[in-house]
Amino acid sequence: MSLLVAAPPDLRDFVDSVRRCCDAAAIPMRSRDEQHLDRALWRRLGDLGVLGLGTGEGEAAWLAAVFAELGAHLCPGPLAATVMALQLLPLDGAAEVRSGERIVAVGCDGVFPWGMDADVLIGLAGDAAWLVDPASPRHAMATLAREPWARVEAEPLQALVGGRKAASTGDLAVAALLAGAAQRLVEMTAEHARTRNQFGRPIGDFQAVAHPLAAASAALHNAASLLQAAARMVDTGGDARAVCAAARTVAADAALDAARVAHQVHGATGFTEESPVAAYSTRIRQWTLLPPDAASRRAALLAGIGAIDCTTVGDGAHAPRIRRHTESDQ
Numbered sequence: 001m002s003l004l005v006a007a008p009p010d011l012r013d014f015v016d017s018v019r020r021c022c023d024a025a026a027i028p029m030r031s032r033d034e035q036h037l038d039r040a041l042w043r044r045l046g047d048l049g050v051l052g053l054g055t056g057e058g059e060a061a062w063l064a065a066v067f068a069e070l071g072a073h074l075c076p077g078p079l080a081a082t083v084m085a086l087q088l089l090p091l092d093g094a095a096e097v098r099s100g101e102r103i104v105a106v107g108c109d110g111v112f113p114w115g116m117d118a119d120v121l122i123g124l125a126g127d128a129a130w131l132v133d134p135a136s137p138r139h140a141m142a143t144l145a146r147e148p149w150a151r152v153e154a155e156p157l158q159a160l161v162g163g164r165k166a167a168s169t170g171d172l173a174v175a176a177l178l179a180g181a182a183q184r185l186v187e188m189t190a191e192h193a194r195t196r197n198q199f200g201r202p203i204g205d206f207q208a209v210a211h212p213l214a215a216a217s218a219a220l221h222n223a224a225s226l227l228q229a230a231a232r233m234v235d236t237g238g239d240a241r242a243v244c245a246a247a248r249t250v251a252a253d254a255a256l257d258a259a260r261v262a263h264q265v266h267g268a269t270g271f272t273e274e275s276p277v278a279a280y281s282t283r284i285r286q287w288t289l290l291p292p293d294a295a296s297r298r299a300a301l302l303a304g305i306g307a308i309d310c311t312t313v314g315d316g317a318h319a320p321r322i323r324r325h326t327e328s329d330q
Contacts (some may be wrong), residue, residue: 046100242304
């Protein structure tokens with residue numbers, strides 16, 4: 001699977017630049033490591049233009065390819081939240097987010113991935129989005145991948161427009177992260193099966209090992225094809241909400257299955273905290289929980305096949321009322 005098949009040379013060069021940036025950052029590949037936001041790496045990604053992908057015309061395909069590379073490196077940080085936020089924030093508030101100077105977290109139901117490190121908080125419910133008071137109380141959460149998530153007692157400040165486009169961009173970004181991480185995990189597992197001998201032969205020669213690996217690879221190929229189709233629909237200006245939700249759903253299923261197969265093939269060594277297999281597996285599971293939430297994806301998929309009235313999807317029924325500040329609040 002590769003999202004760079006038939007890609008133009010400038011996109012290949014861009015992805016190569018991102019790869020070198022991640023390699024130079026020496027991102028930890030152990031599941032026991034606490035995940036902290038590397039501000040220097042974040043600003044380098046901003047300088048490269050990674051954090052602003054998806055806001056320009058025809059950039060969805062670039063976002064998919066670049067985020068797959070970031071996923072392959074397990075690049076930490078609110079990547080999907082940042083590209084979502086740039087669909088929502090006004091221009092005067094987006095520049096510092098795009099450059100990496102300000103960190104943004106997008107959350108649903110009071111849970112904000114990377115919320116402990118964020119300067120800007122955005123709440124999301126369906127197609128409704130709103131700014132959250134950054135002074136709202138935050139409580140650190142224990143997470144599987146040891147990322148600094150926060151539960152926030154959110155005080156909404158200002159409604160934002162563009163929630164539908166932001167949700168599509170978010171699902172596309174998360175799908176790419178999952179596909180990239182899972183593909184790297186399958187490649188690692190295939191190499192282990194080729195070099196690990198048992199009963200005098202490589203374990204990859206046994207059908208019980210080879211067949212699940214082949215099935216996982218095929219599922220990732222299908223996920224990549226749907227991801228590319230979703231990116232093309234976004235780039236053509238169509239309503240891509242349903243296909244982006246489908247791309248993320250398929251990518252998540254394929255990535256979780258790839259993690260299961262990797263653990264089976266590696267055996268006990270794949271469960272140790274020092275193993276990169278565990279690092280990829282835990283991050284894949286963590287990324288499946290990122291906003292937009294599962295309920296909004298299900299609604300988008302049902303609306304896409306005409307099972308429900310699309311005018312009722314993501315209407316913000318569960319969004320909080322925006323508190324209007326007055327002079328008496330000062």
